[in-house]
Amino acid sequence: MLELDDVYKSYGEEQVLSGVSFEMDAGDVDVVIGPSGSGKSTMLRCVNRLTEINGGDIYLDGDCITDADTDVNELRKQVGMVFQDFNLFAHLTALGNVTLGLRKVRDMDKATAQEQGYEHLEQVGLLDQADSYPAELSGGQKQRVGIARALAMDPKLLLFDEPTSALDPELVGEVVEVMRDLAAEGITMLVVSHEMGFARSAASDIIFLDDGQIVEHGPPEQLFENPQAARTGEFLSRLETAHEEE
């Protein structure tokens, strides 16, 4: 479904990704963890080509999508993205956010787009808020609109970049719930997140990225209970300092 093959990426002097390779199958939910600055966001952004890579290849359903002649707009319809800061279109209602892509990218007429828009808002439990503007929504609601907006394009793969880290602790639950539902529906997702609860219960694989390299990659049980690399263990223990005894 998705394959990264020896991907390199640098910004000027700074090497951000150094030979990243992994594969995921349709229906997989892979969770990426790693310290700040390790290249997690960059890796996601390479997959829908918001950032261009310097070396290696990325394949989606067997097609190399990092060729120069790939139509990036076409690619991005197939790869949805959910942002940490939501990035909802501030001048549009929740429904407007979800339907903009349908109307301007998929060229749907207004009525059909709205119909589909309502469906996706229902999917994330926000039918009631269809006419609210982003500034009128809570963080958790914003993020769910962000998810609905990505789903509306009917993507093969959904990317999530720390979808809950800008949320109040008690609002995290509602977004995690929606993600869990999507996972259960078999939607393929690549998720950067440090929500350990979600990672343990919903992830097919955990990918630990450090300094632009995949240090460890495996199912959650193995990675959490029995980390192979010393760095993985160290990072996990740092993550838990604050939550100890819990």
Add this chain to the structure above:
Amino acid sequence: MLELDDVYKSYGEEQVLSGVSFEMDAGDVDVVIGPSGSGKSTMLRCVNRLTEINGGDIYLDGDCITDADTDVNELRKQVGMVFQDFNLFAHLTALGNVTLGLRKVRDMDKATAQEQGYEHLEQVGLLDQADSYPAELSGGQKQRVGIARALAMDPKLLLFDEPTSALDPELVGEVVEVMRDLAAEGITMLVVSHEMGFARSAASDIIFLDDGQIVEHGPPEQLFENPQAARTGEFLSRLETAHEEE
């Protein structure tokens, strides 16, 4: 040391605090938890009179500090505050942040103020960053400067308003550590925080605030293991949804 006696506070029509009463002794560390909008921040801000109350009294070391003739600037020297968003003075270095109060409020000369400033930066482990501007610091470092700034005024009581919730997960640890050290030194602290690890291990008492009222108040073991009110249990379980199985 600190006593709130039947404190009421409203913003216009909206009743934010409705008869809040509790006491804490010197050396206590009380942790306040509760849903968003329940009045936690408002309660803290009443204690150093960043917000004025509408009813009841607040006593600090036996003096009523909510009298009209209390000198608020004098009071605020005795009650330090650490903010969720740090609120570091953006135009001053770490050292400048710590010494501004010493120089302009305590009227110290520059050399003495700097000497003390360095001491407090050392206390939070930031001597190396004395000359960095806020924008050059990581979140955890910023918050530690915020703590040093409050400590510099040599307050009787320190207020913390969600000091870690704006931090990257792996940076939370360093701030919690500093707070734990302060607790160990016997500094009196009133902390709004949902860091359960810290609450369990360092709190003398937990105060659960809901809808402007204290629903439950007791030592952490009792409150977490055996919540008396249904609402407390419900809130705690919502808090843990995202972290379940951890």
Add this chain to the structure above:
Amino acid sequence: MGTPESTTSGRTLRARAAGLTDQPLTLLTVGVFWTWLVVRWTNDFLLDGALIERNTSFFPVGPFEAAAATLGALAASLGPVGFPVGWLAGFFEFLAASIPYLPQLATGVWATILLTVLGIALGFLIAVPLSVARVYGGSATRLLALGYTELFRGTPLLAQLFVLYFATPLTTIIRELPAVGTGFIPAQAFWVAVIAFMLNSAAYQSEYIRSALNSVPEGQLTAARAIGLSKVDGIRHVVLPQGLRYAIPGWSNELVYLIKYSSLASFITVRELFERTDAIASETYRYTELFVLAGLLYLALVISASLVMEYVEDRVAIPGLGTTSR
């Protein structure tokens, strides 16, 4: 944030905003312009014409005229393809025509600079309390400050100059002051213009500063008060140092505006750059050349001001303050 990358991106942002001011050619031109001005002023004002007689240009007209003639002939001989040479000839013709007027214009430039600098600096002293009153004042002071700004921004500067000069006893009062109009100190009309520019630009400056103060996060003042600073001290030591930095780009705009609007002082007989140009033009009828020349001198002043403000902004820059997103 605060990494070397973000500092450089801040700098490119600013350079972009300034447009031409980062080109070496511009810097060279500005350098030549100021050297000429300073030498001219020193000669005319301080040395009493020791280097060269007042009103006599440093540059001889002859060579430029000769060059223009030669190039003109060359252009003619080249036929239709000679037009770039023709332009060059026109340029030299323009220079030759301009040279005799340069000394008088340099005197006008001096008055323009003095008017602008005094007007903006004195206006600043009013603008800061005015903007603080708008943002932090009680309802009465707020209203008063609002009234002031609306009044001075809502009526033409020309009308303000007129009222102050012809309809108030200001000229009489200033005229009676010792030393006014003698030696270096300009006569009353100049000072009336300075007062008008001060009052008018204070209104505009206060708007820029006000919006900059508003962009200082509220938490900054809260934090200042939380360590025991009074409101006034908090504004003074925390909000203003940040707000004034945010205000620099807008304030620079106002400076540029004032340089150009100082030309209106000619209306009340102040002999600044525009008045000088106009006077020479109405004597010689060489409107086009003279106004192009005046335009170039104003442009040089404006670019110089932008350069100075860029330097100031750079000097007082603090990582993370004002360089992003503006």
Add this chain to the structure above:
Amino acid sequence: FGGGGGDGGDGSTEITAGTAPGFPPFEMKQDGELVGFDIDLLEAVVDETDYTLAGWEEFEFKSLIPALTNENIDVVAAGMTINDERDETIDFTDPYYSSNQAIVVREDGDFSPASLSDLSGRAIGAQKGTTGESTIQSELIEPGNLDESNYNSYGNYVLAVEDLQNGNIDAVVIDEPVAQTFAAQRPVAIAFTYETGENFGFGVRDGDDEFTQALNDGLSTVRDGSTYQDLTNKWFGQQ
């Protein structure tokens, strides 16, 4: 200039005149209407020719010559003195009025000069681009009798007289008929007149000879009849 001269007038017989109101009684606005001696006179003169006057355009005085050379207008009737500098740029018709410069002072003031040399050391004013200004330049400033900083130039006579009343200047140099009207209306007086022997003429484009000739012919017809005298009586009263 002058290369294409003549095409403004002879292509069609319609001409546009330009003036600068604010110079009573030669030209001014009353109730929104342009009126004055120049206005009536030029209309009478053009009536005597084959041309028709399409209308008037108003400018600042100093903009009139550029407007003329630029073909915005075809003739200037604005109390414009014929002098050499102007003659280099444009042409003039025969003179239609002779005027001297009057030196105007405050009526109640203690300053009563009797000759130009009495003005030295005093602050004096004139309207920019007028004969008054050139008189000050050539008779006072250039010989060194007046410091340049003592001369104030105004966009308009009215402002100069206003400033005289304010006390910022001690004398104004203006065309004599204009000075008389001011003296009649304001607390100012004519101290003395300076004989320049200057003449007003209508300004026309350099090389527009046919048109100039027509205006000159018209002017002599008007002068020979009673019209000219009628207009002088109307606008200069007792003269």
Add this chain to the structure above:
Amino acid sequence: MPPFPLQSDWAFVAGNLDLLLAGTGITIGLTAASILLGFLLGFPAGAVEVYSRGPLKRAVESAGVVLRGTPLLVIIILLFFGLSVSSSAFVTATIALGLRSAAYQSQIFRGALQSVDEGQLEAARAIGMGRLQAIRSVVVPQALRRSVPGFQNEFTIVLKDTSIAIVIGLGELLTVGQNLYQGGQSTAALEIFLTVSLIYFVLTFVTNRSLDYVDDHFSIPGGERA
């Protein structure tokens, strides 16, 4: 006729109010035409400064610097007498004011476009929009709302600067006012200036309040006020 009938100064102003109002009409027309021209040129120029690279951007920036750096008085005189762009004073004044305003409006729109969070453009691209389309459907609608305050300022400035058109003889408000007291009928110079100022003040006040209303009307519920 007596050339100088004596009248009370204020009565004189009142008697000539119709003329002043006619001048006001020209002032309003000139302002509207110039602002419109300024917008039509200034908005694309601002967009070019933000989104384009290379010679086009450099050209737009340089033109902006020159236009912003030269006094309007000089621009008007050059266009009328130097380049003779049109024999109509109204057209020339509109072009001069419009070009100058375009240079300033481009900066207003540049700032507004830049102030829209980069994440907005990114999010639009992430759902498959082309760059141009993303700018048009997501960035521009937000930027236009944010430029209202800057636009208000610019409007006020253009309105008052129409008075400079007096140098090419355009009979707008200030010219009419000057002609009145220079007509020799009255010494009401101060009264005329005060009246003219009042008219300008009313015009700026009314336009600013109307633009406030427009701003309110188009503001995004719950969103920040620019």
